[in-house]
Amino acid sequence: MALPNSGPISGSQIASELSVSSTNISLGGMADTASFSAPDAYSDFYGYSNIPLGLTSALYTQNLSTSNSWDIFQGDNEINLTPYRGKTARLVIHYTNGTSGTSYQGDFQIGSVVYFGTGSFNFQYSLTNWETTRTNSSTSSYASSTFYTLADGTTSQRWNRRNTNAPPSGGTGLTPDTTVTNSQYYAYTETSGASSTMLGFGFWLRSPQVVFPTNEDPSLEFAFAHYGSNVGSFRVYLDIIA
Numbered sequence: 001m002a003l004p005n006s007g008p009i010s011g012s013q014i015a016s017e018l019s020v021s022s023t024n025i026s027l028g029g030m031a032d033t034a035s036f037s038a039p040d041a042y043s044d045f046y047g048y049s050n051i052p053l054g055l056t057s058a059l060y061t062q063n064l065s066t067s068n069s070w071d072i073f074q075g076d077n078e079i080n081l082t083p084y085r086g087k088t089a090r091l092v093i094h095y096t097n098g099t100s101g102t103s104y105q106g107d108f109q110i111g112s113v114v115y116f117g118t119g120s121f122n123f124q125y126s127l128t129n130w131e132t133t134r135t136n137s138s139t140s141s142y143a144s145s146t147f148y149t150l151a152d153g154t155t156s157q158r159w160n161r162r163n164t165n166a167p168p169s170g171g172t173g174l175t176p177d178t179t180v181t182n183s184q185y186y187a188y189t190e191t192s193g194a195s196s197t198m199l200g201f202g203f204w205l206r207s208p209q210v211v212f213p214t215n216e217d218p219s220l221e222f223a224f225a226h227y228g229s230n231v232g233s234f235r236v237y238l239d240i241i242a
Contacts, residue, residue: 051083053240055092055142060236064226070111070180075220075236084238086214091116091207092237094139096200097191098230103198105172106230109188110205111181111223117210118219123161124185127151129208132159137202139235145204156193159205162186172228181223191230200232209241 059079075081091114097106114121121130131147134157153160154168164184167173169192176184189203212218224234 051087051240053242056238056240058094058139058235058237061233062235063233064108064231066227066229066231067225068174068227070174070177070223070225072180073220073222073224073236076217079220079236081212081217081220084212084218084240085216086212087238088209088211088241089117089218090209090239090241091220092142092239093205094137094142094235094237095189095203095205096139096232096234097189097198097202098232099200101230102171102228103195103201103230104169104192105228106191106198106232107167107169107173107188107228108203108231108234109167109173109186109225111176111225112183112185113181113222114207115219115221116207118213119210121207122182122185123187124183127161130187131206133202133204134158136197137204139202141202142204142237142239147204147206150187150205154190156190156198157201157203159187159189159203162188172230174225174227186225199230206239 060073060075093110095108097103110123112123114123123130127150130150132150133145134148135146136157137145148158150159150161152162154162162185164176166175167188167190169190172191173188176186178184187205191198191201193201210218220236
């Protein structure tokens with residue numbers, strides 16, 4: 001008999017599900033029987049099949065203020081990624097430009113290397129399957145948005161890859177700090193344009209698909225910069241594929 005998807009469960013129920021004769025057995029022992037590493041809680045035995053496909057709710061949100069240094073986002077410090085073990089997913093980042101001040105002084109940057117899943121992606125060497133929107137996209141518009149391959153450039157209203165210097169607009173963005181960003185390459189949101197258009201403008205960026213490990217939490221880490229009088233906020237999501 002399958003374990004329930006929610007509510008309390010007993011050691012005897014788990015033992016029966018795993019075909020273990022003894023009901024006086026540790027979680028670690030039952031995890032070994034199930035071919036998993038030691039679980040964090042009974043809920044590890046539920047599996048995570050009830051996680052719906054598609055975009056998750058925002059797993060992390062940060063309202064930004066101008067800063068003259070690069071920062072590091074570490075998912076394991078900010079997000080519980082345990083429920084997503086074994087899932088196929090994409091990292092999705094949404095940036096919203098600020099709503100007051102000079103619209104083009106709100107560019108948001110992500111450093112060259114993004115650690116995600118079980119490995120890393122490096123914007124210096126490959127843009128394969130990284131995608132951006134090209135129109136104003138709110139946090140509720142993901143499913144209906146059209147995505148395009150991330151490319152080199154300084155084109156407004158999208159994420160671009162850039163090398164060496166800060167974004168071209170005056171008073172916004174930082175030159176890469178290679179001790180943090182790993183190289184001079186970065187991806188950034190170009191917020192230049194008519195103020196009435198770009199204030200509060202929303203940008204989606206999503207990664208290639210990866211398969212998360214089943215016996216450890218997925219990795220998630222990237223460098224980011226926010227310098228300018230109109231920086232806004234960013235949100236981190238997962239797009240669950242399978």
